[in-house]
Amino acid sequence: MTAKSEEIGANVDLIAEGDRPENVHVVMSGLAYRYKLLPSGRRQILSLLVPGDMCDLHVALLGAMDHSLAAIVASTIVRIPRQTIEDLVENEPRIMRACWWATLVDEAVMREALVNMGQRPAGQMIAHLFCEWYVRLRAVGKSNGLSFVMPMTQEELGEMTGLSTVHVNRSLQSLRAQGLVSFKHQVVTMMDFSRLAALSGFHPGYLHLISRSIDPDQHGRQVTA
Amino acid sequence: MTAKSEEIGANVDLIAEGDRPENVHVVMSGLAYRYKLLPSGRRQILSLLVPGDMCDLHVALLGAMDHSLAAIVASTIVRIPRQTIEDLVENEPRIMRACWWATLVDEAVMREALVNMGQRPAGQMIAHLFCEWYVRLRAVGKSNGLSFVMPMTQEELGEMTGLSTVHVNRSLQSLRAQGLVSFKHQVVTMMDFSRLAALSGFHPGYLHLISRSIDPDQHGRQVTA
DNA sequence: CGCCGCCTTGACCACCATCAAGTGGAGTGG
DNA sequence: CCACTCCACTTGATGGTGGTCAAGGCGGCG
Numbered sequence: 001m002t003a004k005s006e007e008i009g010a011n012v013d014l015i016a017e018g019d020r021p022e023n024v025h026v027v028m029s030g031l032a033y034r035y036k037l038l039p040s041g042r043r044q045i046l047s048l049l050v051p052g053d054m055c056d057l058h059v060a061l062l063g064a065m066d067h068s069l070a071a072i073v074a075s076t077i078v079r080i081p082r083q084t085i086e087d088l089v090e091n092e093p094r095i096m097r098a099c100w101w102a103t104l105v106d107e108a109v110m111r112e113a114l115v116n117m118g119q120r121p122a123g124q125m126i127a128h129l130f131c132e133w134y135v136r137l138r139a140v141g142k143s144n145g146l147s148f149v150m151p152m153t154q155e156e157l158g159e160m161t162g163l164s165t166v167h168v169n170r171s172l173q174s175l176r177a178q179g180l181v182s183f184k185h186q187v188v189t190m191m192d193f194s195r196l197a198a199l200s201g202f203h204p205g206y207l208h209l210i211s212r213s214i215d216p217d218q219h220g221r222q223v224t225a
Numbered sequence: 226m227t228a229k230s231e232e233i234g235a236n237v238d239l240i241a242e243g244d245r246p247e248n249v250h251v252v253m254s255g256l257a258y259r260y261k262l263l264p265s266g267r268r269q270i271l272s273l274l275v276p277g278d279m280c281d282l283h284v285a286l287l288g289a290m291d292h293s294l295a296a297i298v299a300s301t302i303v304r305i306p307r308q309t310i311e312d313l314v315e316n317e318p319r320i321m322r323a324c325w326w327a328t329l330v331d332e333a334v335m336r337e338a339l340v341n342m343g344q345r346p347a348g349q350m351i352a353h354l355f356c357e358w359y360v361r362l363r364a365v366g367k368s369n370g371l372s373f374v375m376p377m378t379q380e381e382l383g384e385m386t387g388l389s390t391v392h393v394n395r396s397l398q399s400l401r402a403q404g405l406v407s408f409k410h411q412v413v414t415m416m417d418f419s420r421l422a423a424l425s426g427f428h429p430g431y432l433h434l435i436s437r438s439i440d441p442d443q444h445g446r447q448v449t450a
Numbered sequence: 451c452g453c454c455g456c457c458t459t460g461a462c463c464a465c466c467a468t469c470a471a472g473t474g475g476a477g478t479g480g
Numbered sequence: 481c482c483a484c485t486c487c488a489c490t491t492g493a494t495g496g497t498g499g500t501c502a503a504g505g506c507g508g509c510g
Contacts, residue, residue, distance in 0.1 A: 018430075036340050039426060044340045058333075061326050066333050066431035090318065097314070100325060101286050107328075108283075108291050110335050115261050115269040117342045118387030121465070153488065162343030164467050169490065171466095184489095201264060205243075206291035347498070378456065392498050394458060 005078045014069040014077060021059035023079035027051055030075020031151055035159070036067045045160040047110060048072075048133075052140030057103050060085045073151040108206045117162055120200065122171045125161050127200035130181050134190055135204050147189040154183075230303045239294040239302060246284035248304035252276055255300020256376055260384070261292045270385040272335060273297075273358075277365030282324050285310045298376040333431045342387055345425065347396045350386050352425035355406050359415055360429050372414040379408075 005028055008014065014025050017036065025032075027049045034046040046067060049056065056069065060082055071077070089096045112132070116125050133150060137143045158168045176182045180196045182189045190196065197203075230253055233239065239250050239257065250257075252274045259271040271292060274281065281294065285307055296302070314321045337357070341350050358375060362368045383393045401407045405421045407414045415421065422428075 034336070036336070038340070038344055040344075042344050044343045046336050046339055058329055061322070061329055062333070062433050064430065064433075066433070067336055089322070093315065097286070103328065103332075104283055104287055107332055107335070108287070110332070110339065111259070111261070111271050111292055113339060114271055114335065114342065115263070117339065118269045119263055119265075119267050155488080165488095166468080166490085167466050173490085205289065208287050208289075208291070380456080389499050390457085391459090391500080395498090398458085 005076050008071040008075050008077055010071060010073045012071055014071065015059070015065055016068045017065050019065050020063065021065055022082055024059050024082070024085050025056045025069060026078045026080065027054035027056075027071075028076040028078060030077075031072045032069060032075060032077070033072055034067050034069055043159050044162070045156065047106065047113070050136065050140070050142070052142070053102060053105065053136070055099060055102055057085075057099050060089075072156065105208050108208060112206045122161070122163050122167055123174055124200045125163075126157065126168065126171050127175060127180065127196050128202050129157075129160070130183070130188055130190070131193070131197050131200055131202035132204075132207070133188065134193065135207060135209070139207075139209055146191070146193075147187050149186055150183070150188050151186045230301050233296040233300050233302055235296060235298045237296055239296065240284070240290055241293045242290050244290045245288065246290055247307055249284050249307065249310050250281040250294060251303045251305065252279035252281075252296075253301040253303060255302075256297045257294060257300060257302070258297050259292050259294055268384045269387070270381065272331065272338070275361065275365070275367070277367070278327060278330065278361070280324060280327055282310070282328050285314075297381070330433050333433060337431045347386070347388050347392055348399055349425045350388075351382065351393065351396050352400060352405065352421050353427050354382075354385065355408070355413055355415065356418070356422050356425055356427035357429075357432070358413065359418065360432060360434070364432075364434055371416070371418075372412050374411055375408070375413050376411045 008030070014032065015021060015023075029051050031051075032049040032054065034049070036044050036046065038044070049069075059065070088099075109132070112128075116128050120128060134143065134148060137148045142148060154168045154172065155165045157163075158165045161168065163171070172183055175196075178195075180192050180199065182191060233255070240246060240248075242261065254276050256276075257274040257279070259274070261269050261271065263269070274294075284290070313324075334357070337353075341353050345353060359368065359373060362373045367373060379393045379397065380390045382388075383390045386393065388396070397408055400421075403420075405417050405424065407416060
């Protein structure tokens, strides 16, 4: 089930709010994100699509996109025609089931994002994001040791968290000064994961990584049971 | 495909975070909500389940609940065993599809909630919620004219929006004073819907109400089957 | 009548937004 | 090799939105 892959430049929309979705998008490499634009010009980034768990099913059934999808850095993507998905749904219940499952995990991540924005102050919110990314990227082997690449600006981090760029900056400095985590030149380094997790109330259960058990060792397994 | 229905008292959990889900829950009457509890004791309400679009599928595939589900007022619910759902998924692609579709709409609502919390100040956030409820409840015939019942306290409204009770109260007073909307004794009255929608940037597209007309009569019954 | 939720009000202060200016590195062209 | 530019990050000052604490009103119900 291959389709032609496609190179997409940074900050290029894969599909925009209002479009009728004709394809399901899969991010092969790079990084993409969902966002909504407000009349005021402000932007809310809704979620990230990282290689590994990046299948975008939302699109298959709804009539019009209620949000946009863009690449944050140059990325390789595959567009799968709606019809192919429909066929899969009919004929390949196992694949269908896997996709559905991925959707559920996406939703769980969004629920945690709501908690993050609703209940946690800036520092903890950012800390929580870093913990989540760390665990998710480890799970797909995109992290060597304590650091990982997160090709985002502080402004974009602000658009994810609803914070101003200035405040993101100051919060990062504070985290750094406490010896918890640093974020420089698109690289996040987890200086003290467990304290960071404690600070931000991060508990990886919501990522539902167990059944995903691609990974044997390391963090994010307290759900193991 | 009927199952025994069950009466649930106000503030009783249908299922709690960490439980292994054995049933899918459908709210027949009343009002339920998803929430997460933080160590601090604070609570984030994630979404409402209103009669009409209240099927809770999240549960079928994941290993453990990452959030809790409770009734906000005395409600009638139906518990459908996991196995029944599995069978439906296998044998009744149309039903399965409808359920999946409902899940996608849920997700769209959550995306808008993220925008709400991330980008809008208190008054607009609350106004937007009221607009959404109004449209959704109208679509299922639960609103006569300009008002509808929303059996929630201001404290719970605060737990949905991440605001303190005090600030919710003051924001409500301000909306009321502007002649936009009132919320007294569990009844929301839309005094000026269009101005309220304009103020809060409400655009109902994300509710995907049009394509919902899978059903001949009246919106929002796709779960009925 | 009296209690108990829930709503309301006031005072005070923190978190975070905004505005504005300045630093520093990467890439470009002289 | 050195301007020069651009962009992201940084820093300071100021004020508003919204949190917290605390007390008071006001039904509803036993």
